[in-house]
Amino acid sequence: MADAPIRVTALTKRYPVRMGLGSVAALDSVSFELREGEIMGFLGPNGAGKTTAIKCVLGLLKPSSGRVRLWGLPPAHPSVRRRLGYVPESPDYDDAFTPLELLSLFARMRRLPGGRCDWLDLLARVGLSAWETTRIRKFSKGMRQRVSLALALQSRPSLLVLDEPTGGLDPLARSEFRSIILEESSSRGATVFLSSHLLSEVETICTRALILDHGSLVRQGSMRELLREENQWRLEFAGEAPASLAGRVSALPVTSTPDEAAGSGEYRELRTAGEDLQACIDELRSAGARITRVEPVYGRLEDVFLSATAGQREEEPERDQ
């Protein structure tokens, strides 16, 4: 299928309030698309509408308006479901079952080929090899989450939808989770849609990200595009900088690092806006400085996230209708 794994067009979801007399918008004309094989981060503060969007994508909620298509088909289409894996936020599978029983029962429900050996391998992959026949009631939250991941991976899905999959996990478990997700993407080419509050996690593994706030998409793009600070460039040079630059660069010097290996004395770096970049380079050169590096400035995802959601926090819109 040539269609995008997820294509969401002008998705709006309104929930009725006050006995159906009014409504509140959980999502307001959101549009985005996932490309085959990419890992898309889905960010937003609590109540931004991330879970609502995911439920619409999965066909669990019906959009008030707009369209959701997975490989060009509605989410409830059987051929779409066969290619889908979903890890919800902290699911609590019936604790009377063992992970092996759950995998066997889900395999029967999904009509998957494979048997006990395959499920044992899968449980080993998610770190539950010693626990396959232990009832889930004895499991910690992290172990339950691993069961959930095993169930999602069971059908070798083309699209993995993960809603806060690592919430409540310890750092080691989070790292293992990340490795599995990356492996799914790199070895099988699975597309991953990852909703998370852990910005460092998204920054590490995602190729693109969406930032949602108050039901609206406030930022989207590749990770490099998002992290690149607007119009800021970093210059690294060796030698003396002319005093005339002082007023036009944000820091002079920002840092200075001795480059002893090169034996060329002190290196300096400065930041400047894009329109001043050429003039800075010219002046540095005329002052006898040697330019060693010019690159755009990348920030942290946390800063991008905070700046993207700051405006919305300041002006709380009236969303009741």
Place this chain on the structure above:
Amino acid sequence: MRTIRAFADMTMKMLLRRRTIYGISIVILLALLGISRVPSFDVGNEGRFILDFGMFGLEIGALLLAIGLAANLYPRDRESRVLLPLLAVPLSRAHYLLGRFAGAALVQMASLVAGCLGLVAVLAINGYAVPPALIPAALLLVVEGWFLLSVVFFFGFWTSPPLNAPLTVLLFIISQMSVREFVSLLPAASGAMKVIRLLLPHMDAFHIKDPIAHGETVPLLYFAVAAFYGLCYTAFILTVGLAVFRSRDLR
């Protein structure tokens, strides 16, 4: 169909591993044993007494089993968020409802059959004959249990478990009343009361304990007609429940 069977299997295993079913079954068996110890008012007719009260106890047992097994299934699936991955990936809403219903219905049937066998054992131990009509009567009791189960599922999509139980009991009681009796509860709104009663099932169709206890012959044709009525009503309630479920957003 394979999907529904697999999910019903999962539901059955889940219900059998919970304690509710054993609690209710023990209560039913204790009640049956207790009946044989209660002195009958009608000397010489103790067997009739055991049959009459035993079958009444099993009918109440069917009601308790329906509530105990099913009232919490859907709400728990929602609360634990298990419903989301189930409906997002392997199951449609029809699969979910039918699988859960089939699993609960099989467990309920097994419990009621065990109850009937218990009743047979009590009769045999006390030296009374077991009427052959007890077999079709037990099957009709199972159909009645399934009907009550469908009602519990139906209310499950509308209400919380604490409300589900009284609503089901209320429907159970009202459905035993004749139209005339029901209208007499609120004569001022007789028209509305009549319509409400006509829409509700006629559960007196399942009443066969009196003739069996009194040795009357109930034609097999009647068992077939009553079972068909019960199954059709069960299908109707389940379908309306499914329509409601399909129209729900899983927030």
Place this chain on the structure above:
Amino acid sequence: MRPAGASFLRALSAALFLIACALPGDYDIEDVAPTSHLGEPCEHDHGHGELQEAGHEHHDDAERQESTQTGMHVHEAGQRNHGTEWFFNQPWASPFIWPKMLRDSLVLAALAAVIALVSRRLTRRA
């Protein structure tokens, strides 16, 4: 609730209400039973004191004697017995109600099929 689903349920409720309003009779066996089922009505009161006073002229002496001894009275064949009519006014003993049960079963099955199809179509369209 989905708008299409909600309107469907409203339409369904209205249809069921109309169907119910249009139903000509009810299920009360006493109301719809033929005379052959109920037997001839018995005019007298059944108080024990009146049993011997008002008399049952139609009972023969032997019956009168027996009924007086046991504290019960006996009716002629085919005459309504008020004490046990509830027993025989149950569906299992009223074959005239069985076709009605069958008819209702078929109506319910047909309604179930229609509701299933319509709600499925609405879900797919959504």
